[in-house]
Structures are given as structure tokens and as C-alpha cells.
Amino acid sequence: MSPTDSRPRLAFLGGERMTGYGALLGRWRWRQAYGSGEKAVDVPADALAETIFAGRDVWLAVLNSGAVPLPGESAPAPEVGRIVVSSTVRSPPPQAHTLRELEETRMAAGPGGIGEEAAAILFRGADFPARPAESAAAYIQRLARDATVRAFHPGLAALVLDAAGEDRAEVTRLFPRPIRRLLDVGCAGGEAGGALKREMPELRVTG
Known part of the structure; x- marks a missing residue:
């Protein structure tokens, strides 16, 4: 075609x-x-x-x-x-x-x-x-x-990309601990931010 x-x-x-x-x-x-x-x-x-x-x-x-x-x-x-x-x-x-x-x-x-x-x-x-x-x-x-x-x-x-909302462990394990603030600029940042937020409720995610 x-x-x-x-x-x-x-x-x-x-x-x-x-x-x-x-x-x-x-x-x-x-x-x-x-x-x-x-x-x-x-x-x-x-x-x-x-x-x-x-x-x-x-x-x-x-x-x-x-x-x-x-x-x-x-x-x-x-x-x-x-x-x-x-x-x-x-x-x-x-x-x-x-x-x-x-x-x-x-x-x-x-x-x-x-x-x-x-x-x-x-x-x-x-x-x-x-x-x-x-x-x-x-x-x-x-x-x-x-x-x-x-x-x-x-x-x-x-x-077919991964469904939104997955924890993306291959990304979150790379973040140092503890984290107080996270700037989400996309490219799996939203999923990673959500997973980290569940792990660390005090985390502030912007973006």
C-alpha cells in the first residue's frame, strides 16, 4: 500500500x-x-x-x-x-x-x-x-x-510498550536512597516516580 x-x-x-x-x-x-x-x-x-x-x-x-x-x-x-x-x-x-x-x-x-x-x-x-x-x-x-x-x-x-503504571524496577533500583525530591521529565519517569513514592511516602515528585 x-x-x-x-x-x-x-x-x-x-x-x-x-x-x-x-x-x-x-x-x-x-x-x-x-x-x-x-x-x-x-x-x-x-x-x-x-x-x-x-x-x-x-x-x-x-x-x-x-x-x-x-x-x-x-x-x-x-x-x-x-x-x-x-x-x-x-x-x-x-x-x-x-x-x-x-x-x-x-x-x-x-x-x-x-x-x-x-x-x-x-x-x-x-x-x-x-x-x-x-x-x-x-x-x-x-x-x-x-x-x-x-x-x-x-x-x-x-x-507494544509496557503498560503505564508499572514499577519499572530496572529504573528505580538506580536511584540513590534516601530521596527527598524528584523531577519527572518523562521517559518512564512517571512510573518510576510512582513506584518510589510508594516506597518513600515523604518523597515530593514534581512534573
Whole structure:
């Protein structure tokens, strides 16, 4: 799908709630990788699927906009009656600390994303009619879980980052003790600050 006019329509599931910097950056990454701005739409999770995904358009529905799409050859339009589910890299290589380093690092993606764990799915709306009154969220999750029509292609792969709120022990163990103040500048600082705060309630975290 390298030609611009053959790119899929991008649908960000639950996109109307994406207001944070991380979510906005993630959406930009998906638009850069797979679709032009005018083809990207926010789809409320409770919207009627039949009013959005009907027709002959090929859709790339993004369930996890925080995942980082991996560069490379774009996945072609799916075969009739098939859905391409994003392959998954579970964690970044230890030497990659920035998006540029992630983009320049060769990572092997495996066909592990199904159901809610899939970062995105590629499908043709006309091949999969929505059920009566089916919500967009239920429709997309139903397609992603259907093993009978699921396929994988190396051109659709994403790095799924650690969930926010994890303690990040590999980071917190590097901090000297005791700590009275911590300036959070991002890049795992929030998770580390939260973990240290639980360990040391008197800690003041700024940022």
C-alpha cells in the first residue's frame, strides 16, 4: 500500500478520548506510517459499526494508538474475507531509548496479537457486515478474535510498550536512597516516580 491513494482509511477506536501528549504522538506515528490525515477518523467506541464500516473501503482500525508502528514494507490490502492482524513486538531492545533508535533497530515481530491485545487490524468493511446495533468496539474486537479469518503480514507490525503504571524496577533500583525530591521529565519517569513514592511516602515528585 505504498501509493498514497491506495492507503487504507485509518480509524482510531475511542479516538475522541485521546487528548494526552502520548496519545496524540501515537496517532501521528500511525498516520505517518499508514495513512494521510484526511483519511483518519476518530470512532467513538459506542458508535454504530454499520454506519461507519459499511462499504468497500479498506480500513486500518487502531485499537492501541500508543503502540509504535514498525517501519518497513506496508501490508497489502487483505484478501477477500480475510483480516490482517498486527504482529507484535512485546518490548523494545535494550539499546533503543528513543523513537529514532526504535525506527533504526531491526526487531522481529511475532504473530501474537489477538483480541484486545492486537494494536491494529486491516480489513475490508464489505467483507464483514456489522450485526444489528453492534457497537464499533464490539465489532472490531469480534473481528480481531476470529481465528478463522485472521492472517498476519510483516508489513503490519507494532511495538507494544509496557503498560503505564508499572514499577519499572530496572529504573528505580538506580536511584540513590534516601530521596527527598524528584523531577519527572518523562521517559518512564512517571512510573518510576510512582513506584518510589510508594516506597518513600515523604518523597515530593514534581512534573
